[in-house]
Amino acid sequence: MSTKLPSRTGKAPGAWPLLGHAWQLHSRPLEFLSSLPAHGDLVRIGMGPWPAYVVCEPEAAHRMLTDSRTFDKGGPFFDKARVLFGSSLPMAGWREHRWQRRQMQPAFQSDRIERYAVVMGEEVDRMTSRWQPGLRVDVTDALTTLTLRIVTRSVLGAEAQDEAVAEVQQSLHTVIDGIYQRVMLPLGPLYRLPTPANRRYRRACVRLHRAIDGIIAARRAAPGGDDLVSMLLAATNDDTGAPMTDTDIRDQLMVMIGAGFETTANSLAFALWLLSRHPDVESRVHDEVDRTLAGRTATTADLDGLTHTRRVINEVLRLYPAGWFFTRVTTTDTTLAGHQLPKGTALLYSAYLLQHRPELFPDPERFDPDRWAARPAETLPRGAHVPFGGGNRKCIGDQFALIEMTLALATVCARWRLVPDPGSTMTVRVRGTLGPGPLTMTCRPRGKASEG
Ligand code: HEM
Incomplete structure (x- = not known):
């Protein structure tokens, strides 16, 4: 079925002199983005004094994501971030990106993910075994600790010293908050x-750098591993043949860990909240995990049996995509959605906007995992469901994240029900990632004796 609409370009109303739409983007970003398709497929907004086009039509978003040479990384916010993150994978221009990605991709192949899944299982066990019946936990906080421990141990390698991993975990929060600000x-x-x-920010940066530098130095002294640190040590620039410096490697590792924990923690926290509000969906997850796991820790061998749990994750990523907006910049004069764009035009795409288009996702605010049974992702128009982006800049950790979230959600649900306080509400917090903010819930053990 073709859902392509006639191509239109437009201007968002309500721009302020100098500020453009900065106020709307700051004060009610999701409502603002969702209002834009009414004005066209490509809608001009002001990000402060800078004009930018928001891509509202899936096919145009797909074209932008897959032609990464014409639509390169860039844009006003991005350029500021680049100062802080160097030219690590998400920041690199297309030419640098090509060789970096090729050399890092093997760290995310399925055999490696099998190994990371063992770490995932150990860490979920660690978290769930600390919970007690009646304990009230901030699930967002608990899941952030969980996913930070998983990604740090996976990315830095099994040989990394425990103290160094703990130091990275402690300092990273402060550093990421400081960078966001x-x-x-x-x-x-x-x-x-x-x-x-x-x-505090500077001290955390120094401690973080020292801990990661220690891990790199240890790996240099004992080469030959096959994890991400070893791959980065062996990587060379296609054009110059030069290896990465220790600072480059440190930037890559920091960005990888930074991109890989809050995103998955927030998605899992949304999932637990949504399950608590949709008892019908929750009870089907419970039936599925009881049948598949019978209380034990989920492994990759269980994934085929966790169809409904995977649909829950898919629907969470549609409703609340943790990576909610990203920018690009044109490297040459081009056209998009029938509109001419000169070189240097800033563009913005938002998975939130695209995944809330009612003609593609009927009743888009409704949490409905069954929509994925009725209409699997492969049958949607290209560019319609993009929680991990697309093209060769698609999230390198997409399979890592999907497996981690499915295994974690299944194991938690096999053992515990997380129950919110009566009358409590959840407010979506829009920062670098979309998240539910602190969510206090009470642990109720599952199992026949405790169900009721
Ligand atoms: C729910 C979890 C996650 C979501 C929603 C998510 C989302 C995204 C999106 C949308 C992009 C593309 C950005 C763009 O188009 O500019 C991206 C890129 C990236 N993600 Fe993720 N991500 C998640 C988890 C992870 C994990 C677990 C890791 C690492 C272990 C990771 C590492 C990266 C990296 C390094 C990039 C840059 C890729 C490149 O430019 O080649 N992400 N992510």
């Missing part, structure tokens, strides 16, 4: 003042 609120010299927050 510096990108979204560029106050320049004010960040050099010796305020407690600035000092």
